[in-house]
Amino acid sequence: MTQSVIESLLTQKIGLDANSIGCNNIQRAIERRMADCAIANITTYLEHLQKSSEEWQALIESIIVPETWFFREQEAFAFLKNYIQSEWFPSQPGRVLRVLSVPCSTGEEAYSIAMSLLEAGLSSTKVQIDAVDISKHCLRVAQRAIYNKNSFRGSNLCFQERYFQTTETGYQLCEQVKSMVNFIHDNLAATSFLAGIQPYDVVFCRNLLIYFDSATKHRTIKVLEKLLTPGGLLSVGHAEAGLLLNTKFIPVRYPGAFAYRKPAVSPFSLQFSSKTVSKNHRASDQEKPIPDKPSSQVTVNIETQNLVKDSQANFLETAKTIADQGKLDEANQLCQNYLSQNPDCAEAYVLLGQVQQAMGQDEHAAQSFRKAIYLQPLHQEALIHLALLRENQGDVDSATLLWRRIQRMQKKV
Structure with a gap:
């Protein structure tokens, strides 16, 4: 008791x-x-x-048990670099870019942001990065900026040689990157969090919302919205994307990044620059909301059905758009209808799992992710979603096995 x-x-x-x-x-x-x-x-x-x-x-x-490493989920950093080069430079000449990392844990994420911005061509004098965490111990480790091998994972470690020096106590981060980050002790769940602070152009808040209760999740999303400038970017974790479906944030189509934009004017007038994403991953135009059906049984309108028939790519894009508009029941029905005719489509099972997770149907989501993995054993996105879902459910053993499987796959790439 x-x-x-x-x-x-x-x-x-x-x-x-x-x-x-x-x-x-x-x-x-x-x-x-x-x-x-x-x-x-x-x-x-x-x-x-x-x-x-x-x-x-x-x-x-x-x-708190920190679990982080440099360039974790590296697609988010690739997107940040792409955004700076294609949109920030042309539209914000001379301005200082303000970035927030929360929670920053032991500093790997914040320093990864700093390195990404340097690689994108920004001068260290044109960047201000605030890194916030509730753990004073984590902040002390971050400010010391000496790391062991556990902070360096994956096969692409060229940054390690460029920005770190080997010492007797570990890998020491260079002063240029270290000086770009300002560490702050604060509590994101507190009503006074970063009170009076100037808004940020980019906010990284990854793999934290999944640990909050429902009320704190909703309150935190509103806080993050206030902390962003109009048109500012928010990066979240894989398992948190569904939490933003019914908010003002607009999803940015960039593979694996899970990035969202705060509207500059209204959710339907602002589009992400076509230069920012690759030709094969352009942001789709915002579609008009689909009216709610008065009947309790969800149906799919004829226009949507025709779009789905065009191709698998059109189906996935249509279903994602409907889900992003908060029409989770219709997106779920779309996926179910499509899979009844195309039972071997792993991508459709992954999308169905994401929709089911956003609806709070975690076990149904887990089944969908497992079906995708059965069809494609090396489907990394399905494996990551299932690992994060098991972590969220407290099934540490299952999650650990999945993460090891993912790491083995990445080493082979």
Whole structure:
């Protein structure tokens, strides 16, 4: 009973959904803190916790387990570089680019952003990067900027030689990149988060929303919207894309980036520059919203059915557009109808899984991702979605196996 009280307090303070990491993990964190405090009774520990802000911070540190590395989900950084070169330079000459990384953990993401901007051609004097985290320990590691081999994963590590120096204690980041990042201790779930700060042109907030309770998720999305300049870009994690379906954010079509744009005027008047994405991945024009059907049974209109018949590519684009408009039931029905005629389409199963996850049907989503993997065992997107879903459900063992499988695939590339 006392643990449930602590879990409720954690939700109030940092927005944590206990189910997202598992009650057993929270229990172990509490037991570690009780041992460190030489307290044998959990009720006594709760009393101590409520009186001590230092103990709250220590408990939060014990619960947070940072898992990050340089250029994690590298498509997001490739998109950032592309955006700077094709859109920022032509439209914002002389302006300082403001970027926010939250949570920044031990700094790998923020420094990856800095390196990407340098590679894009921006001078370090034309960039301001704020990196925020709730963990003081993580921030100390980030400010030290010395990393071990675990922070360098994948096969493309040319940046390591360019920006790091090998020392006895690890890999030391060069001063040029280090000086581009300003680290801040703050709590994204707090109502006072970055109060009074100047808006940012780009915000990275990846793999955090999945750990929040529903109320904090919705509140945080509104906070992120306020923190962005009109037309600013938001980058989220794979598992969080569905959370933005019913918001003002406009999805940017760039493979694997999961990027969204805050409308400059209205959601239907602003388009992402055609130069920003490759010829094969252009942003589609915004379609008019499809009216809700009065009947409880979802049907697909004739015009949409005709579009689906054109080709698999047209089907996927149409279904994605409908899902982005928040018409999840219709997108779900579209996928089901298409798969009844094309049962071997792995891409359709991946899209169906994303829609089902956005609808809160996690187990149905897992089944769809597994079907995609059965059809294409090396389908990386399906594997990543399933791994993140299992992480979100607290199934650490299954998620770990999937991540190892993904890493083995990446090493072979």
